[in-house]
Amino acid sequence: MIVQALAFYMFAFIAVAAGVMVISARNPVHSVLFLILAFFNSAGLFVLMGAEFLAMILIIVYVGAVAVLFMFVVMMLDINFAELRQGFLHYLPIGGMIGLVLLAEILVIVGGWIMAPEAAKTAMAPAPDALTNTRALGELIYTHYIFLFQAAGVVLLIAMIGAIVLTHRRRKGLRKQKIADQVRRRPEDTVEVRNVETGKGI
Amino acid sequence: MPIAEVPNLIPALPEIFMVTVAMALLMLGVFQREGDGAATVQTARWISYLGAITLMLALLLLLTVAGGRLVGFSGLFVSDSFAVFFKTLVLIGAAMAIVLSPAYLEHQGIARFEYVVLILFATTGMMVMISANDLISLYLGLEIQSLSLYVIAAFQRDDIRSAEAGLKYFVLGALASGMLLYGSSLVYGFAGTTNFDALAAVFHAGEGNAPALGVIVGIVFILAGMAFKVSAAPFHMWTPDVYEGAPTPFTAFFSVAPKIAALALLVRIMIGPFGELVDQWRQIVMFLSIASMVLGAFAAINQRNIKRMMAYSSIGHVGYALIGLAVGTEAGVQGIMVYMAIYLFMNLGAFACILGMRRGERMLENIGDLAGLSRTHPMLALAMAIFMFSMAGIPPLAGFFGKFYIFLAAIEAELYALAVIGVLASVVAAFYYLRIVKIMYFDQPAEPLNRPIGREIAAVLLASSLIIVFFFAYPAPILAAAAAASATLF
Numbered sequence: 273m274i275v276q277a278l279a280f281y282m283f284a285f286i287a288v289a290a291g292v293m294v295i296s297a298r299n300p301v302h303s304v305l306f307l308i309l310a311f312f313n314s315a316g317l318f319v320l321m322g323a324e325f326l327a328m329i330l331i332i333v334y335v336g337a338v339a340v341l342f343m344f345v346v347m348m349l350d351i352n353f354a355e356l357r358q359g360f361l362h363y364l365p366i367g368g369m370i371g372l373v374l375l376a377e378i379l380v381i382v383g384g385w386i387m388a389p390e391a392a393k394t395a396m397a398p399a400p401d402a403l404t405n406t407r408a409l410g411e412l413i414y415t416h417y418i419f420l421f422q423a424a425g426v427v428l429l430i431a432m433i434g435a436i437v438l439t440h441r442r443r444k445g446l447r448k449q450k451i452a453d454q455v456r457r458r459p460e461d462t463v464e465v466r467n468v469e470t471g472k473g474i
Numbered sequence: 475m476p477i478a479e480v481p482n483l484i485p486a487l488p489e490i491f492m493v494t495v496a497m498a499l500l501m502l503g504v505f506q507r508e509g510d511g512a513a514t515v516q517t518a519r520w521i522s523y524l525g526a527i528t529l530m531l532a533l534l535l536l537l538t539v540a541g542g543r544l545v546g547f548s549g550l551f552v553s554d555s556f557a558v559f560f561k562t563l564v565l566i567g568a569a570m571a572i573v574l575s576p577a578y579l580e581h582q583g584i585a586r587f588e589y590v591v592l593i594l595f596a597t598t599g600m601m602v603m604i605s606a607n608d609l610i611s612l613y614l615g616l617e618i619q620s621l622s623l624y625v626i627a628a629f630q631r632d633d634i635r636s637a638e639a640g641l642k643y644f645v646l647g648a649l650a651s652g653m654l655l656y657g658s659s660l661v662y663g664f665a666g667t668t669n670f671d672a673l674a675a676v677f678h679a680g681e682g683n684a685p686a687l688g689v690i691v692g693i694v695f696i697l698a699g700m701a702f703k704v705s706a707a708p709f710h711m712w713t714p715d716v717y718e719g720a721p722t723p724f725t726a727f728f729s730v731a732p733k734i735a736a737l738a739l740l741v742r743i744m745i746g747p748f749g750e751l752v753d754q755w756r757q758i759v760m761f762l763s764i765a766s767m768v769l770g771a772f773a774a775i776n777q778r779n780i781k782r783m784m785a786y787s788s789i790g791h792v793g794y795a796l797i798g799l800a801v802g803t804e805a806g807v808q809g810i811m812v813y814m815a816i817y818l819f820m821n822l823g824a825f826a827c828i829l830g831m832r833r834g835e836r837m838l839e840n841i842g843d844l845a846g847l848s849r850t851h852p853m854l855a856l857a858m859a860i861f862m863f864s865m866a867g868i869p870p871l872a873g874f875f876g877k878f879y880i881f882l883a884a885i886e887a888e889l890y891a892l893a894v895i896g897v898l899a900s901v902v903a904a905f906y907y908l909r910i911v912k913i914m915y916f917d918q919p920a921e922p923l924n925r926p927i928g929r930e931i932a933a934v935l936l937a938s939s940l941i942i943v944f945f946f947a948y949p950a951p952i953l954a955a956a957a958a959a960s961a962t963l964f
Contacts, residue, residue, distance in 0.1 A: 377691075381660070384687035418481055419547035423602060423614040426493060427621060430595050433500070434625035437588045438640075442508075 280320055287313035300346045308339045325405035485544035485553035488536040488561070489601050495528045496594035503587035518585040522576050525590035529569040529597065536561055543962060545607065549669050552607035559811055559959040560604045560738035563818050564731045568597040570822050570938075571727030573930050574829055578723050581837075584630050593727065596622035600735035604742075609658040609668040612739060616654070616703065619732060620647045627720040627728070639719025646712045650702030657695025664688040673747035680750075690754050696743065697758050703736040706796060707765040710789045714777075717785035722837065725781055726825030729788050730818050737792070737814060741799055741807055745963045752802045759800040764895050766793025771902035780828055780841050783906065784821070787865060790903055791817050797880050797892050804960050805883040811956035813876040816945065820864050820873055823938035827858040830927035830935075838923070841910060846919020854927060855914045857935045862911050864942045866904035872945035 290310035297303045311334045318327035403411075413421050483490065499521055506517045536558060543554040572590055579585040599618030606612035624647060628640020662668050664686045665676045677685060698709065705713040717725050744755060770790020777783040795817075798810035830851075831838040847855040864873035877900060884893040926932075945952075 381688050381691055416548040417550070417610075419486070419550045420610055420614055423611065423618060426595065426598070427614065427617050429497075430592070430618060430621045430625070433588060433592065433595075434621065437586070437592070437625055438628055438631055 276320060280317070283313045283316040283320065286310075287317065301343070304339060304342045304346055307342065308335050311335050311339065323405060325409055481548070482544070482546040484539060485546040486551050486605070487539050488532045489598055489605070491535055492528065492532050492594060492598040492601070495531075496591050496598065499524055499528070499587070499594070500591045503591065506587075514587075515580055515585045518579065518587045518589070519576050521587040522572055522590040525594055526569050526572045528594060529565050529572065533562060533565045533569075536565070549671065550608045550611045551602075551605050552670075553605055554959075554962045555955075556738070556742065556959040556962050557605045559955055560734060560814070561601050563734050563815055564597060564600045564604070567731040567734065567818050567822060568593055568727060570934050571723055571731070574726060574822075574826060574934055575721075575723040577928050577930060578721065578829055578837075581832075582630060582721065584721070586629075589626065589629060589724075592622045592626050596626070597731065600731055603735045604738045606739060606742070607670045609662065609670075612743065613651070613655060613658065616736075616739075617651065619735065620651065620703075623647075623728065623732060626724050627716055629724065630721050633719075635719035636721065637719075639716040642712050643716045646702065650699045650709070652699075653695050653702070654699030657692040657697075657699060660688050660692030660695065664692065670743070670747045674749065677747065677750040685751055685754070689751070693748055693751065693755055694758065697740075697755060697762075700736060700740045700743075701762055704733055704740065704792050704796075705785075705789055706762040706792050707769040707789055710766070710769065713789060714782045714785040717788075718779055718781045718839075722781065722825065722829055725784075726822055726829070729784060729825065730821050733788065733792065734814050734818065737795055737810065741810060742963065744799060745802065745807060749802075756800055756802060759796055760889075760892060763793050763796035763800055763892065766790060766796065767896055767899035768793075771899040774903065774906050777906075778841055779839050780831075780844075780910075781839055783841065784824060784828075787903070787907075788821065790899065791821075791865075793899070794877060794880055794896060797884050797889075797896055800892060801883045801887040801889060803883060803887055804964050805886055806880075807960035807963060808953075808956045809876075809879040809883045811959060812879050812952060815952050815956070816864075816872040816876040816942070819938040819941045820861050823857060823935055823942065824861040824865070826931050826934040826938070827854060827861065830854050830923070830931050832924045832927075833921060834924070841913060843920060843923075844910060844914050845917035847914040847923070849919050850922035851925065851927070854923075854935070857939045858914060859911045860939045860942055862907040866907040867900050868904075870946040872942045875945060875949065 287310050290306045290313065293306040294303050294310065297306060311330060315327040315330045318324070318330060502524075503517055503521050506513070539553065540555065540558040543552065545552050572593060575589065576585065579589060596619050599615050599620070599622060602615030602618060603612060604615075606615050624640055624644040627643050628637050630636035631640075658668070661673070665673055667673055667676065677689075701709040702712075717729065720728060744752075744759070748755060766789050770786050770788075770793055774783050774786035774790070777786060791813075795810050795813050798806040798808075798813065800806070801809075828839070831843060833843070844855075844858070847858070860871065864871035867874045867877045869875075877896070881893045881896055884890075884896070
């Protein structure tokens with residue numbers, strides 16, 4: 273138990289510290305690297321809770337895809353982050369005020385929170401009947417929630433169509449690779465054997 | 475967890491059909507031989523015809539499947555006569571918008587087949603929203619719809635206003651989705667379920683006791699998110715810019731179908747699962763309603779661009795419809811349904827008129843360009859006048875009956891203040907509707923607009939103005955359908 277508690281505090285501390293570094297690091301590339309660190313530690317927290325599937329998804333999707341994409345964006349777009357951050361002090365009072373209001377609201381809600389007695393038990397048992405996470409999720413997603421699964425697929429399809437519609441341009445004079453033409457080419461069409469006399473060009 | 479049965483696909487057949495055909499049309503379009511500009515335009519044109527036919531077939535399928543309350547997919551999806559009524563409106567709106575589109579798109583040089591495919595997907599999303607019986611399917615339907623709409627709003631991507639419209643709508647729409655999700659998570663956390671039927675049971679069981687504070691905060695967030703989607707004031711800021719920037723036939727679609735779907739969803743969720751908590755949310759809906767009516771009436775007066783004016787007008791119309799929800803009775807819901815059915819035809823007709831405003835190579839959007847239309851295009855001016863009179867609520871046109879049923883429901887429920895403010899706001903709104911009629915009939919004509927205006931536009935104009943003019947003679951079908959549909963919610 274003590275090991276678990278220690279692991280929890282380690283992961284939680286590093287995750288929060290990395291989160292702070294994401295917004296305070298001067299170099300945007302460092303920010304993204306700290307973001308990746310935060311993701312890894314959150315994944316560790318998930319493992320501690322027994323949600324190993326979520327932990328793996330977090331690493332594969334967020335670290336593997338999203339963070340790397342961020343990295344590309346940060347490195348390829350020439351964004352002047354110092355300039356972006358200049359307004360920070362300027363907006364601090366109003367931002368802080370909104371933060372305080374939100375904090376007060378959260379406190380009010382948490383104050384009115386009554387946990388159902390059986391809720392605690394379900395929260396402690398992420399996977400029913402000693403199934404693995406993946407299997408438990410699979411049994412739900414493809415049966416009870418097949419409708420939502422398919423609808424989410426449609427959402428992704430629309431996102432793809434949208435990205436292509438809004439950015440793809442058909443330009444003239446592009447030289448595309450035509451594999452059929454390449455395969456059809458015979459040596460006779462392109463290679464010519466000539467007898468070159470010594471000391472003369474063609 | 476019991477072993478899941480094979481899902482019952484019958485209730486969702488129209489949606490499944492739409493998605494399948496939309497994907498098939500996408501493949502057809504993508505695999506067309508790459509050609510010059512003319513070939514692209516041709517492809518876009520026949521795919522848009524196929525799209526309109528698809529919508530009609532889906533409507534047919536919808537009416538065939540309809541009957542009773544069908545629940546499918548483990549309670550995630552419901553098809554009842556309430557859903558059928560609103561889906562019919564959405565499908566008609568989408569089909570008319572597709573019919574109006576090709577001529578405009580070809581003229582602007584943005585004719586691409588993806589436009590129709592995206593409209594089909596958006597329509598499917600709306601149908602899923604209308605049929606949602608769970609907070610998760612509500613959200614997914616909303617996202618299918620919104621994501622397609624973001625893209626179409628920016629479809630004219632070389633035009634800076636269209637790009638701005640798309641971006642603005644995207645950022646604010648994402649914010650609204652976030653609020654909706656946050657509210658849903660609160661409701662789930664405090665009620666322990668996302669299913670509408672189960673939620674209704676939970677709140678019904680706690681009758682008399684005040685619900686947990688978290689539930690109320692959740693409902694407020696859900697309401698705010700939905701108010702963004704129906705563009706009710708004070709969540710309306712994006713509306714005029716998006717209406718102005720988006721391609722005009724899309725604005726026509728945008729001003730009717732998503733609004734009808736979101737309003738249906740709002741009614742379903744507020745009357746269904748949160749019906750027991752009507753005292754908690756009534757004030758909010760009343761505020762949204764009054765703010766929208768007043769803002770729609772006053773802000774439209776100063777507009778010179780007719781698309782912007784229509785945007786404010788649509789905000790006002792949403793305000794009137796929300797009266798029906800604030801009332802929260804069967805009569806109120808019936809009023810909303812009749813109002814939205816009439817609004818669909820009024821608005822589509824008015825936008826068809828706007829699409830007819832072209833001089834030379836330019837599309838016109840200023841109200842002043844309509845001057846003297848009655849002398850150059852008597853029929854177009856007559857149609858526009860009919861729609862404007864109807865929107866102002868002058869009897870015996872259909873718009874009057876829409877407002878009449880809403881106000882009647884408000885008075886029956888003894889919400890006199892709401893009804894009085896509604897009537898006053900519609901008097902103010904009548905000013906800018908009638909000003910258009912005055913400009914068309916009494917001002918000196920400017921340069922004439924192009925003739926002819928196009929067969930598709932003429933057909934839509936004819937159909938919608940006939941419905942608006944003769945609604946009073948034979949209102950029974952719409953009234954009866956609305957009555958039957960609203961009865962299923964209570």
